[in-house]
Amino acid sequence: MGLWLSKMKEAVPEGIRTPGELARFELSHALPGVPVTVEEDASQGDGYRIEPLTDGGLRLTGGSTGVLYGAYRAILDRFCGEELAAPVESTPKYALRMIDCWDNPDGSIERGYAGRSLFFHDGKLTPDPVRIRELGRLLASAGLNVLCINNVNVHFPAQLLLEDDLPSLAALAEMFRPFGVRLMLSVDFSQPMRSGIPTADPLDPAVRNWWKKTATRVWAAIPDLAGFLVKADSEGRPGPFTYGRNHAEGANMLAEAVAPFGGVIVWRCFVYNCRQDWRDTATDRPKAAWEHYAFLDGEFAENVILQVKHGPFDFQVREPLSPLLLGMKKTNLAMELQLAQEYTGHQIDLYTMIPMWKELYEELPADNIMSLAAVSNLGDDANYTGHPLAAVNLYTFGLLAWDPDIDPAAAVGRWVRLTYGLAPAEEQTLTELLLSSRRIYEKYTAPLGLGWMITPHDHYGPNPSGYEYDLWGTYHKANRNAVGIDRTAKGTDFLGQYPEELRKKYEDPETCPDLYLLFYHRLPYTFRMRDGRTLIQRIYDDHFEGLAETRTMAENLLALPFPEPDADVIRERMDRQLYNAREWCDIINTFFFRLSGIPDEKGRKIYD
């Protein structure tokens, strides 16, 4: 087993049936010299307690899944060289710690950068049990417990998973069961129509009945299925709007069907007009989620969870916290993060996410949400995440979902230590490098909160006006004098969706935090920032710095003694990152220089 479980040499064999059995197997093989007693107490759920004993052994108590999490905690602590001095107890902050795979039945992965699907091939669910057990171990050791295996864009034949292919789904659920990982399934809101029902109207009795019968059948096959994930009325997906119903009516209908079995409905809040006319300045896409959902606060059933992207756009390098996460106190919310590096370097460029996640929590009270979900960065590449260093995002996401108070440096440092046998100074170098990688990527790509200057559709590499006249509602409207959209009360008033404290923090460009300046404000290039620089000079500086820092990062990274095959992949991808960083730096600077005509104060080369 590789990745952060590199020190675990013994594969999980077939035949283990429960997390408790697995905990015992893992402890006995990973810590062979350490006597450990394992006591299960179902009432503790995911929680565990580890007590050091005077004989050098450990007493592990916990819930039926808790003992497994405790076992990995004990094992990985030891692998890190940490000896337990006093008892530790731990329970996760969030009960549902979810990974959403965007895998299609044909084996492709939407926004996948680590190979093909681990689950699907040629239209069928045909996973390799050996890799599923490896994956289960990775997920469990990171504390993750729900896995949605198919794309939220449910295209045929994915519907068959609720029909003829249900036995395959049940078999997969069984493979994951010893790891404490429960499956979730993305479903097609219009699926009843495949059974001859002429409508998918959530208030139609035949539709309601179809879902109830379907849920009964599905949970009979998979009693611990976590629930259904739904992307409705979004980017062409069917949904309640077709029938004049709102999203509470749509979600609650499904919730009613799955409630008897303890299932949940995870309902994605990614609804906006993806056919916007670029000439239309009255519509401002970041406002869309709030407008579609906020008024429904309190209307959703108890087993509905609204899954809200962390920002109001779509996984840009820098977005403010989605206001919906602050404004729906009477609704179950999950925050959706994205491990897949869709806009953040395609698992070619280094981009460690935990510093970004922690920034979200600066404004998000942890109790506002009851779950964390993340779009998967997994695929069937031998290293699972394409770039070996991208695995840090999967692991630290698990730590964050368990405990959002986690320290980023500690989390990344732990991953480094577990993954590579480096000397302490090298560990320090790599940890710092990973922690810095997001800000570096941000510097050479997106200026001060301005996103979307990226190659359309593909989302890798610069194209400063690629989305500017398109239908996606993502405009910067840069002209010869100014750039950005005014989202204050004088503009689109997106900022009006926030509590007053945050509104105040961002509404005045004189006091707005720099890195959000062009998200909220339209400003002239000559705008004088608090540090005395002009806006345009700051853009140039950031881009030149981002490129220079990438070059330094490359030197530092490539001096580290990574083992093969990781070393090879790291080298090859760093070459591509260097090329990409130079393209971004030069193209964004040229773009703004052509517009503004203002030269770099430091006389660096900006191409005409």
Added chain:
Amino acid sequence: MGLWLSKMKEAVPEGIRTPGELARFELSHALPGVPVTVEEDASQGDGYRIEPLTDGGLRLTGGSTGVLYGAYRAILDRFCGEELAAPVESTPKYALRMIDCWDNPDGSIERGYAGRSLFFHDGKLTPDPVRIRELGRLLASAGLNVLCINNVNVHFPAQLLLEDDLPSLAALAEMFRPFGVRLMLSVDFSQPMRSGIPTADPLDPAVRNWWKKTATRVWAAIPDLAGFLVKADSEGRPGPFTYGRNHAEGANMLAEAVAPFGGVIVWRCFVYNCRQDWRDTATDRPKAAWEHYAFLDGEFAENVILQVKHGPFDFQVREPLSPLLLGMKKTNLAMELQLAQEYTGHQIDLYTMIPMWKELYEELPADNIMSLAAVSNLGDDANYTGHPLAAVNLYTFGLLAWDPDIDPAAAVGRWVRLTYGLAPAEEQTLTELLLSSRRIYEKYTAPLGLGWMITPHDHYGPNPSGYEYDLWGTYHKANRNAVGIDRTAKGTDFLGQYPEELRKKYEDPETCPDLYLLFYHRLPYTFRMRDGRTLIQRIYDDHFEGLAETRTMAENLLALPFPEPDADVIRERMDRQLYNAREWCDIINTFFFRLSGIPDEKGRKIYD
């Protein structure tokens, strides 16, 4: 039979074997009341003579293909209501009047906008004989006599046409033979390597021998094969450069192999650096063809024809004549036109090409070239060209290749009369509308010779900076003050590739023809044109006019009584053209307004 043969009701039956037989068949069915004597005289080749007889009959004499062209001339004249008063004689200006299909073995067509391939399905050459006979009739009635059936980008399994699939190719050649249409084949320069030869070096004896043996085998199967078409060292295609040989060495080697059989090698001159760094201002793509070929003038074998695109870029709406067509007096040249509306509206927008072609001939002495070739606009749509009005380009291309002195209005008018049974005033309306369509498309798309502001790769719809930072060498470098590339002696000196007379015509922006201004010059938006307008105002005016004229064109067009199903297609595509024209107009104007900050003098709406 539809299209311009709409009045020919009798399909060509199986079993006709020669153009002479076909001529008799066509005359007897299309002009049943007219006694015609047909006399073949092989020495006349494609030429014919038609003499009106006092009994109301005709005497047709001509070469073995000439009698067929004469028969169509007589028939179509009658369909147009023209009675012959005196004898007419005609011979074509160019012996090879070629259509290049970019059909792939899988049935797709590169830059095809009229459905799938008429020749290939699922990797195999499996044409429908009924449609081939229709197509043969269309080509012959337009005077066209060479058809290259496969894409110049020869990807596997297209190579099999010279191997296992040769019998299918021979069968297709036989189908076309009665129509006087000879096949040509695009070949892969590296094909010998498929037979175990370790190189494709044109000076290697094994390679030379392989091509000789292959030619012997191929011409044994298809004795009248016209030759091979080659795209070498271009956009990733293999070629002589791989082996340190020049293109004369490459082409002559093939020419030697096919010479004994009367075959020709058509060698495309579309070589440029398609991996250009956008920062590199020393390289100017329009210069590439001249730099690669001009010095080889006189080096090519007698049966090599260099096929040169009409402009130095790639089929933009407006390009000057390629200097290569003026500078290789000791080389056989074919000018390549493009019927497929790649950059010119995808057979959605109306775009009648003959006015553009005639502009080329204003600077091109007709004798400089010995052949005309055009990239096909054909596909398996019922109407063959997707848009029924796009067929005018195929037909008038045939007329032009026969006689480049043809009058555009007469050519288009003849097509209109043959195709639709309209009243004279309606014919006049449609003819004028078609003749105006290219200038209208140009107005709402490309400003004053500036191309490439089009959606990358797809090439439909506006994207003013889509290619600006890409690898294709197609930059406008618009900034807040100026736009364009200086191609005079003070700039890249592309203009230096022309004879002095043309250099003088274009080198001074004060006297350069307006529509080429931004092809040759970099100019400030405030540049004062001869008519007193500023450059920026002229750009705005052209775009607003282009949109307004499209709307008028739509009204006029949709008022005409087209028959179904044409009427339906014309309506639907005109709706899309109206949308496209508005997008182009507004986006180009906004793009330049954002850069220049200069408002429209007439106060029309330009979006911010």
